[in-house]
Amino acid sequence: MIRFDNVTATYKKNIGIFNISFEVNPGELVFIMGPTGAGKSTILKTIYKDIHIDSGKIFLNNKEISNSSSNLSISNTRNQIGMIFQDFKLLNNRSVYDNVALPLRILGVSNKNIKHMVRESLNKVNMSNYELSYPLELSGGEQQRIAIARALVNNPKIILADEPTGNLDPNISDEILDLLEVFTDNGSAVLMSTHNFPLIKPRNKKFIELSKGRMV
Amino acid sequence: MFINKVIYLIQEGFKTIYRSLIPSIISAITIGISLLVLSVSYYLYINLESFTSDFKNEYKIEVFFDDDLSQEASLNIFNAILFIDGIEDGVFIDKDAAANIFKDEFNEEVTKIIGQNPLPMGGIFGISSDYRSYDSMSKITKEIKYIAGVEDAIFPQESIVKFDRSIRNLLSFSFLIGLFIIVVSYFFVSNTILLVVHSKKDEIKVLKLLGANDLFIKAPYIINGILVGLFGSIISLIMLFLVDNISLYIILPYYEFNSANYNFIVTFNLFFGSFLGLISSTRSINKIYKK
Known part of the structure; x- marks a missing residue:
C-alpha cells in the first residue's frame, strides 16, 4: 500500500532522509520512531508531496507517485490520503461539521452524501454531538478526534499521522492510538510518526526507527 | 460533482464576506465612491458635450461679395457656396438686410450717415457638426475666398481656437482624473482584499494539505471580490440617485441639465464594480498564493 524504495530527500546538505526503504501493507499500523530532527515528518511529507525526493521511488497503492510534481498530481495524491497533524490544522472559523466535510467538498460530493458521511465519521470518533461546535470550544483531545474524523471521512486507504499525540496527555494519547488501530481493521494502512516510545511499546506493532535521517 | 463544487465555492464566496466583514465593507465603500466619482464625471461630460454642441451651433462663416455684383450674380455665388462640403445652411444677405444688421448692431441707419447704402451683399453660413473646428473652418473659408466675386470670408478664429483648447484641456483633465481614480x-x-487573504494564509495551507487544487482555493476569494464590487456598485447607484436628486433641486433653476442615460450608468456601475473587484481580488490571491 505504501512502499519506499531507497528514497533520499534532502533540505540542505546532510539534512533530510537517506536511502529509506520500507513497506506498509493494508490493515497495518506502522510507527516511525526517532528523536526530533530524525526525519520522521520528512518521510510523511514526501508521501503527501510537501517536499520532492532526490532519488528512489515511492509507491501508493502500487502506483508510483514520485515521478510527477505537478499541482494536479499533488492534489490527486493528497485526495487519496487521510492526514492527521500534531497541531490538528482545523479551521477555527468553521464548525466541526464544516471542518470534517472539507475533504468531501474538495472532491465535489453532494450535500446529501456529505451529511451522511460526516455523521458517520463523527460517530466513529464519538463526537457526534459536537457538529455545531467550533474547534476552539473543544479540548485538545476533542480537536484531535475531529481531525481524525476529517482524515477518515472519505474512507481513505492510507492514513498519515504526524505526531498526532504530541500535544495530548497520556490518557488521551492512548485513546487516539486506539482509534487509529480500529481503522486498520477495515483495511486502511496507518503510518504514524512519534517520538514517544513508551506510548507505542505496549502495542507490539511494526516500527521504523530513524536517526539522523537514516533507518537504524 | 462539478456542480456541487461550483455551488459550494459560490456559497464560500458569500461566506467570505461575512467572515471578513469590515475589510469587505471598506472595499465596497471604496469601490462605491470611485464609481460615484466616475459616474458624476460621465454625467458632467455628457452635459459638457451638449453645452459644447449648443455653443458650436453658433459657429458661422460670414461672406461678403464684391460691391459691383448684381443680386442675381450674388445669389448664384451664394448657392455655389451652399454646395461646399461642410456648409450646412446659409442665409442670403441682400443690401437691405445688411443695412438692417448694421442698424441692429450700431443703432444707426447707414443711409442716413453716408447718404447711400455702401454695404455689400453676402451670406451667413452655418457649419455641419463634423466641420466645427478651427482647421475645418479655415479650409472652408479659404475655399470660399477662391470663388470669383467673393471679396472676403471671415469667422471668429480667435474665440474658436480658445474654446476648442479649453474644451480639450477640460476633457484631458477629466480623463486623467478618471484614470487616477481607477488606479487608486x-x-x-x-x-x-490582500489583508483579508493574508489573514487566511493558514486556512489556504490547510486546504492545500487536504488536496484542494488552485482553483478551489482561489475561487471563493475571487467570487468574494466580484461580490464586493457588486455591493460597491449598488452603494454608488444609491449615492448617485441621491446626488442626482439633490443637484437637480439646487441647479435646475439655473441650468437645465441633460438627463444621463440611466441604463448605461446602471450597467456601467454593475459591470465596472464587479470587474474592479475581480481584478483586485485576483491580484491579491495570486500575490499570497505565490508565497
Whole structure:
C-alpha cells in the first residue's frame, strides 16, 4: 500500500532522509520512531508531496507517485490520503461539521452524501454531538478526534499521522492510538510518526526507527 | 460533482464576506465612491458635450461679395457656396438686410450717415457638426475666398481656437482624473482584499494539505471580490440617485441639465464594480498564493 524504495530527500546538505526503504501493507499500523530532527515528518511529507525526493521511488497503492510534481498530481495524491497533524490544522472559523466535510467538498460530493458521511465519521470518533461546535470550544483531545474524523471521512486507504499525540496527555494519547488501530481493521494502512516510545511499546506493532535521517 | 463544487465555492464566496466583514465593507465603500466619482464625471461630460454642441451651433462663416455684383450674380455665388462640403445652411444677405444688421448692431441707419447704402451683399453660413473646428473652418473659408466675386470670408478664429483648447484641456483633465481614480481605487481595494487573504494564509495551507487544487482555493476569494464590487456598485447607484436628486433641486433653476442615460450608468456601475473587484481580488490571491 505504501512502499519506499531507497528514497533520499534532502533540505540542505546532510539534512533530510537517506536511502529509506520500507513497506506498509493494508490493515497495518506502522510507527516511525526517532528523536526530533530524525526525519520522521520528512518521510510523511514526501508521501503527501510537501517536499520532492532526490532519488528512489515511492509507491501508493502500487502506483508510483514520485515521478510527477505537478499541482494536479499533488492534489490527486493528497485526495487519496487521510492526514492527521500534531497541531490538528482545523479551521477555527468553521464548525466541526464544516471542518470534517472539507475533504468531501474538495472532491465535489453532494450535500446529501456529505451529511451522511460526516455523521458517520463523527460517530466513529464519538463526537457526534459536537457538529455545531467550533474547534476552539473543544479540548485538545476533542480537536484531535475531529481531525481524525476529517482524515477518515472519505474512507481513505492510507492514513498519515504526524505526531498526532504530541500535544495530548497520556490518557488521551492512548485513546487516539486506539482509534487509529480500529481503522486498520477495515483495511486502511496507518503510518504514524512519534517520538514517544513508551506510548507505542505496549502495542507490539511494526516500527521504523530513524536517526539522523537514516533507518537504524 | 462539478456542480456541487461550483455551488459550494459560490456559497464560500458569500461566506467570505461575512467572515471578513469590515475589510469587505471598506472595499465596497471604496469601490462605491470611485464609481460615484466616475459616474458624476460621465454625467458632467455628457452635459459638457451638449453645452459644447449648443455653443458650436453658433459657429458661422460670414461672406461678403464684391460691391459691383448684381443680386442675381450674388445669389448664384451664394448657392455655389451652399454646395461646399461642410456648409450646412446659409442665409442670403441682400443690401437691405445688411443695412438692417448694421442698424441692429450700431443703432444707426447707414443711409442716413453716408447718404447711400455702401454695404455689400453676402451670406451667413452655418457649419455641419463634423466641420466645427478651427482647421475645418479655415479650409472652408479659404475655399470660399477662391470663388470669383467673393471679396472676403471671415469667422471668429480667435474665440474658436480658445474654446476648442479649453474644451480639450477640460476633457484631458477629466480623463486623467478618471484614470487616477481607477488606479487608486484598484490599489486600495486590492490591498484591502490582500489583508483579508493574508489573514487566511493558514486556512489556504490547510486546504492545500487536504488536496484542494488552485482553483478551489482561489475561487471563493475571487467570487468574494466580484461580490464586493457588486455591493460597491449598488452603494454608488444609491449615492448617485441621491446626488442626482439633490443637484437637480439646487441647479435646475439655473441650468437645465441633460438627463444621463440611466441604463448605461446602471450597467456601467454593475459591470465596472464587479470587474474592479475581480481584478483586485485576483491580484491579491495570486500575490499570497505565490508565497
